[in-house]
Amino acid sequence: MHIMEGFLPAGHALAWTAISTPFVVAGVRRLKRILADNPQARLPLAAAAGFTFILSALKLPSVTGSCSHPTGTGLGAMMFGPSVMAVLGAVVLLFQGLLLAHGGVTTLGANIFSMAIAGPWVAYGVWKLSDRLGLPAAIGVFLSAFLGDLATYVVTSTQLALAFPDAETGFAGALAKFASIFAVTQAPLAVAEGLVTVVVINALTAR
Amino acid sequence: MILEALDLHHVYPGGVIALEGLSLTVERGRRLAVLGPNGAGKTTLLLHLNGTLRPSAGEVRLDGVAQGYSRAELAAWRRRVGLVLQDPDNQLFAATVEEDVSFGPLNLGLTEAEARDRVTEALDALGIADLAERATHMLSFGQKKRVAIAGALAMRPEVLLLDEPVAGLDHRGARLLLQALERLAASGTTLVFTTHDVDLAWAFAERVALFDRGRVILHGDAAEVLGDRDALAQAGLEPPLLLELGFRTREEALGRLNPLPLAGEGGEHREPGEGKDPG
């Protein structure tokens, strides 16, 4: 769920950019190391980023009838690792803002935090944890993608609530408002994304 | 006539015109070639004929009935009109051949057992029963092409739409594929295929629709259309070489070959096509 251009006040936009920057810088460092060892890795990495972009342009059928798109954060974290996803996700988010009018540049930092950092790390953590707990692979994959998607939506709602606290009930009230309004579309999408990711991983491992 | 396109218009977002008042008739049980240069809009036409794309104006009729675009109508339509795209890599998406070919039948609501029968039937029809358990990504290009057709065939369509069916195949691969299509046609399936190859159209089609810039500019018997130099030139194509050399069918040319000695030696056999030459 992308926060659109101009939706966040300047101060918040700056703050989220500052928070996301170290993660992306760390990702770029890691990227540089990968490329120094293996210069040809540029192409698979770019293919991964292009793939993630296309995921977000695919329509995902949702229970509510509204069509949205998979975030790909869970799948990306499982396939490429969360630290690289911070960079690839940042690239994809920038391109989405420019090419699809989805997101924006001043809100890029906030969106990177929710979709390229929080989502992938949650998904990755859940995946590793379920593996350690010995859960069946399909359940682990589902939970990972489902919770990864859900995490981006919770973080986005939090970002909005921090920017627009309720006059009376403050941050908590605002969070309740945003979370419930967006839950209508986002919760079913998270379920759908979880299910689709299970199909993807099954099909990929069957090859 | 089984399938009809009536005055179809299609404009891609951004103003690129793909179809511009296209009309076309597909006769039941016939093999129709949609012939035209690259980029003329042939693929776009096929995507209209099974409802994948919706025209901005005009309509598609199946058995004389104008087709609608609701989910149920589309399902009924696609059950009767199958589509095979050009690149088989975009067409096969399951891990094994069997699994891939069963995709359509299972979506028709058939049971697993019924679907398995359909798979066997379709693979047999294409002469690839031995590939059933193979992994799709390990197949050769020619095998993938035939599996892709089997996938459409397993739904037992009345009409099969094929986009450039032999593109990229070598001589042997093309022949195997055309033989399989020949068998399908013989068993009553109506075939519509696109091609930019006049020689292929000449060798395989009964009817030809000549396509240029979003419109059918000539439609008729293969011999008639392919003999029309001016119409072909308008579409940037040349007449089939053998036709130009005086043969009326490919068989005639091939029939002449055996008795005909290679260049440099003498020969006495004459085929009808040449017999008309008084020299």
Next chain:
Amino acid sequence: MILEALDLHHVYPGGVIALEGLSLTVERGRRLAVLGPNGAGKTTLLLHLNGTLRPSAGEVRLDGVAQGYSRAELAAWRRRVGLVLQDPDNQLFAATVEEDVSFGPLNLGLTEAEARDRVTEALDALGIADLAERATHMLSFGQKKRVAIAGALAMRPEVLLLDEPVAGLDHRGARLLLQALERLAASGTTLVFTTHDVDLAWAFAERVALFDRGRVILHGDAAEVLGDRDALAQAGLEPPLLLELGFRTREEALGRLNPLPLAGEGGEHREPGEGKDPG
């Protein structure tokens, strides 16, 4: 002779044998067709001829010198031997035509200004100077093909390797491309191209290497190789139809067309190919 392959062996991971004792000679300034069915290993051979793949046994010689695989040696090799892949989408990676074509020259260490001259020269040679500023993804398939060749040409290679150069092109696109290649050949570039199309080999190659299952089974003048029915049959191919019909060159067949009336009418003109027929 400029390029030679000597007893090349190549086994893909997984045990698939692609080359099995292949030897081949490329003569300077000639047009050589590597002819064979799909999956025979033609592409693998091209990838060996510019050092992209390294044989498990055997060697490749350039001007009689066995080539090494160090970074510097590869760079020198590829400067002299250019490669154009079959699918231009596997070759074009930059956003605009100009940028893409400049990639090779800049890798040669040329300055931006020199590289820009090379780009202009290469685009001119292919007759696509007007595409310079176009976005790669907006090009038609035929345009992409020519841009891909320009990208290799801008490095001014002595030998140009082309994988299935006209595959997927329609009549007009193929003609444009072959004309451009003809000009290149005339200006001294040695051309090696793969194809499964005997008619193309017949129309365009001077020399033909017949390829089957990882080996060259016959190598010689085009007319000689393409006239050898048995060798062609072994590779699963058929002789060029026009050759079989008694024409020695495509021009001869085409030359016969104009004076020759269409089937059904009378005619009196006779071309040399037919003159040998005593009937």
Next chain:
Amino acid sequence: MTLHMDRLAQGGPWRQRALAEKAVLALGLLGLALVLPPWPGAALVLVAAWTSALAAARIPWGDWLRLNAAPLGFVLTGAAAVAVEIGPDGITLAADHGRAALAIVLRASAAASCLLLLAATTPTPDLVQGLRRLGLPVELIEIMLLTWRFIFLLQDAAASIRNAQEARLGWHGRGRSLRSLGLLIAQLLPQAMERARRLEMGMAARGFDGTLRLARPHRRVSAISMISIISLHLVLAGTCLWLA
């Protein structure tokens, strides 16, 4: 197949203009939309951006309206949340009668139209090259440029796979749609990696050693344009402060 935004940028009359001019104009306006008070600041920016897009850059009306409508769904939903309050009496209109929500809608629409002005007049690879000049790591720039190419290759493949699935009734019903989408993605990922492998071969043949060297046409910045652009910013800011 192409993306709508890209087609506008590639074909529009501003394609030949220097990147710096377009970037300073659009991002300058964007900055003003965020820092000036929404009324009248964002409103003035909105007028300036729309005038630039429609009159100067000659983006067709229909395209421009469609682009601007895209972010509205989010903006209106988000603003609706700001306009209401959850209190003891349930959901009520906020104490400011929705003034804050209106301000957000105004600011977001203005800011979005500034970004759209840039995106619809400048092909993305040009912007990426601009980022290189701003000092972003070259590795990142290269990945971005290559990503651009993959987007179009994979988009075509994805569309084609989807058409093939629809022809076999793959997208009829929710369950089948989910499964079809999963299979599509699973087919697309190996294709993407295979593409990468082949592209690498093609690039190696042209001497690729890990660095992307590309000749880019330099378009000269016109001093007059730059001065007028900055003057426009100053006039807007001045008018806003004077009105407010």
